[in-house]
Amino acid sequence: MRARLTGSAALAAAVLLAAGACGVAGAESSITAKDELVVGVNPDQPGVGLKARNGDYVGFDPDIARAVAKRLGGPAKKLRFKAVTSETRERMLKDGDVDMVVASYSITPDRKADVTFAGPYYVAHQDILVRATDAASVPDVRGLEGKSLCEVPGSVSFPRVKKERGVPVRPVRAAKGYGECFDLLAQKKVFAVSTDDLILAGQAARVAKGEAPGPELKIVNAPFSEEPYGIGVRKGDIDGCEKINKAITELYQQTAAGRDSEAVTLLKRWFGPAHLNTTSTVPQFEGCD
Missing domain, CATH: 3.40.190.10 (Periplasmic binding protein-like II)
Structure with a gap:
């Protein structure tokens, strides 16, 4: 014998169907x-x-x-x-x-x-940005050992250096993102910034064009991720x-x-x-x- 849905049961079924579709973008x-x-x-x-x-x-x-x-x-x-x-x-x-x-x-x-x-x-590729005067001491990511590295909440870049690569860096937290990291780098409050090369290149280009204050910056050009x-x-x-x-x-x-x-x-x-x-x-x- 086929069961018949009461009004309340039908409403409950409709709610379940709607819930199942939740989170999937419709047309x-x-x-x-x-x-x-x-x-x-x-x-x-x-x-x-x-x-x-x-x-x-x-x-x-x-x-x-x-x-x-x-x-x-x-x-x-x-x-x-x-x-x-x-x-x-x-x-x-x-x-x-x-x-x-x-x-x-x-x-x-x-x-x-x-x-x-x-x-x-x-x-892009994760790389490292430092002040040009410090570039010789950082041939690759291992050169960051013991140095201060900017950390941005929610970004995978810092964990990739410290956890995935096992480099014992000292975190300096920047709550407002990489713009704050670049300020800290210019002020010599952090040794390096490591994240996607386009982000690093954008800041280096801005300094090179005189659009941002601070010392000359250099990308290490030692990518270690995609x-x-x-x-x-x-x-x-x-x-x-x-x-x-x-x-x-x-x-x-x-x-x-x-x-x-x-x-x-x-x-x-x-x-x-x-x-x-x-x-x-x-x-x-x-x-x-």
């Missing part, structure tokens, strides 16, 4: 269906993502976000930027405070449990992810006149003065899962 919540995209970017990483004095967000990541949005099609062309940090990125995506995160956001297995990642749009920068969207937004991947591919396509691709042009614009060797080919995508 109506995909970035492709939005009139305006709120994009999470870093406010304190020169060259990568920086909030200027006039309130605008400038750098490689905001420019990538603008270029991707133009290629998404439909109404998703209006952008509004909002500051995120290493600690707040996942939560702001989950809570709907931002629709997309382009913020030197390395794709990791742990993060993929909560976020759908498009890309990567660039593969940091695939992804564009984070709400978990389950496969359609949005696939369209972003198509846009990223187009960013790396060379122009008909043989000029640099748009991605390479942006890399040179923001990191050229730091003399960082950058990649000019589209990275291998990791899949929208």
Whole structure:
């Protein structure tokens, strides 16, 4: 005999079905269906993502976000930027405070449990930034032994040096992100900063151009990890992810006149003065899962 659902039982079943769908982006919540995209970017990483004095967000990541949005099609062309940090990125995506995160956001297995990642749009490498006068004493990551290294809450960079590489460094905590780390480096309150090379190159370029005070800075050029920068969207937004991947591919396509691709042009614009060797080919995508 087939059981019949009472009114209350039917309501309970509906609630359970809704709960099961919770956390998965439906068609109506995909970035492709939005009139305006709120994009999470870093406010304190020169060259990568920086909030200027006039309130605008400038750098490689905001420019990538603008270029991707133009290629998404439909109404998703209006952008509004909002500051995120290493600690707040996942939560702001989950809570709907931002629709997309382009913020030197390395794709990791742990993060993929909560976020759908498009890309990567660039593969950075963790390196070390020191004052130029100290560069000779740090040939590689082992040269940081016993020295003070800036630590940013929520970032994987410091644990990678101390725990994964087993280098006994002395932490100096910077609560407000890498911008504060660079201030500490200039003030000789920390010996080194170690994180993604684009972040380091952005600050080195800024000092080289006279846009930031402080002593000359040098990247050690001894990379010891790969940091695939992804564009984070709400978990389950496969359609949005696939369209972003198509846009990223187009960013790396060379122009008909043989000029640099748009991605390479942006890399040179923001990191050229730091003399960082950058990649000019589209990275291998990791899949929208």
